Amino acid sequence: MTPHEYYIYALAHVVFIVMGLLLIAGACPLPTQWTASTESFLGMNFISEEIMICKYTNTRWQYLPQMVSISLSLVYIQIYHTYRILTAENVASWGATALVVILSTGIHGFLVLISNDYRTSLQVRDNNERYHFYGVGLFVTSFWIAHCSSAYRMRDTRPRSTECTMRECAV
Amino acid sequence: MRRLTYWCADTVYFLSTVAFVLMILGNWREHAIAAEYVLLFLVVAMNLYSLYILGRFI
Numbered sequence: 001m002t003p004h005e006y007y008i009y010a011l012a013h014v015v016f017i018v019m020g021l022l023l024i025a026g027a028c029p030l031p032t033q034w035t036a037s038t039e040s041f042l043g044m045n046f047i048s049e050e051i052m053i054c055k056y057t058n059t060r061w062q063y064l065p066q067m068v069s070i071s072l073s074l075v076y077i078q079i080y081h082t083y084r085i086l087t088a089e090n091v092a093s094w095g096a097t098a099l100v101v102i103l104s105t106g107i108h109g110f111l112v113l114i115s116n117d118y119r120t121s122l123q124v125r126d127n128n129e130r131y132h133f134y135g136v137g138l139f140v141t142s143f144w145i146a147h148c149s150s151a152y153r154m155r156d157t158r159p160r161s162t163e164c165t166m167r168e169c170a171v
Numbered sequence: 172m173r174r175l176t177y178w179c180a181d182t183v184y185f186l187s188t189v190a191f192v193l194m195i196l197g198n199w200r201e202h203a204i205a206a207e208y209v210l211l212f213l214v215v216a217m218n219l220y221s222l223y224i225l226g227r228f229i
Contacts, residue, residue, distance in 0.1 A: 006229055013222055017215060024211070041204040047211060075218050082225040140188050140210070144181065147217050150224070151177040 001085060009081070012074035019068045023047070028054035028061040048132065052117045065114045072110060076103040079146050086153035099149055102142045109138025177220060184213045 024047060031053065038045060054064045083099055112135030116128040187209050194203035 001225070001228055003229055006226060009222055009225065013219060016218070020211070020215070024208075039200050039204065041201040044204050044208055046204055047207055078225060079218070079221050082221045085225060085228050143214065143217075144184055144188065147177070147184070147221065148181050150221055151174060151181055154174040154177060154224070 001081065005081070009074065009078040012071045012078065016068060016071035016075055019064060019071060023050050023054060023064055023068060026050065026053075028057045028064060029059060031056040031058065048113060048117050048136075051114050055114065069107070069110055069114060073107055076107060076146070079103065079150065083146075083150050083153055086150060095149065095153075099146060102145050102149075106139055106142030106146065109135045109140075109142060111135070113139055173224070177217075177224075180213065180217050180220065184210070184217065187213060 024044070026045075028050070033056075038049070051065050054061050056062070080096075080099055080103055084096060087093065087096065112131060114135075116131035116135060187206060191203055191206040191210060194200070194206055
């Protein structure tokens with residue numbers, strides 16, 4: 001792995017965190033036709049509600065959920081990279097292939113999640129509850145499986161003094 | 172130690188997810204909001220930990 005790749009991944013994390021903080025901090029102005037009843041706990045709203053507020057606002061903030069999903073995609077590529085470098089093998093394996101499917105499923109879940117919410121009358125369908133929970137379920141489950149895979153792979157790693165990069169090990 | 176930390180984070184995430192689902196099903200929506208933010212914190216923390224692991228191979 002080159003340092004440049006690592007810097008891109010680090011930048012993706014920074015963008016994800018900054019955009020996420022803006023999202024949950026309520027940076028987006030309320031849409032004019034917003035009819036959803038707000039549920040809050042100590043001033044915090046459901047994250048999907050904040051996403052929907054941003055999505056339907058008529059300002060530049062409407063692109064915030066998309067920015068979060070783009071940076072999340074890069075973070076997922078980094079998780080895949082971490083898994084591959086922990087396996088220290090430069091060949092295709094079932095685990096790596098499965099992880100690609102799992103991470104893609106997670107992104108699909110997140111996109112379904114930011115596209116469907118059941119709180120607002122601005123949605124195209126009358127009832128989005130099924131779609132919303134489908135997206136949440138896919139996103140949460142795939143995230144957990146992906147990180148469990150990396151944690152499982154760490155059993156083979158050795159201390160820093162003896163570890164090697166994929167290129168060095170292959171030589 | 173690092174692997175144990177990773178497994179612990181995975182376990183806490185799993186338990187938080189179960190708690191979140193139970194709160195939604197039990198209609199404790201205000202507590203579900205709190206659980207959701209705990210999950211978000213864990214998502215960021217685990218992603219950063221994964222980046223840290225990758226950084227050891229530069």
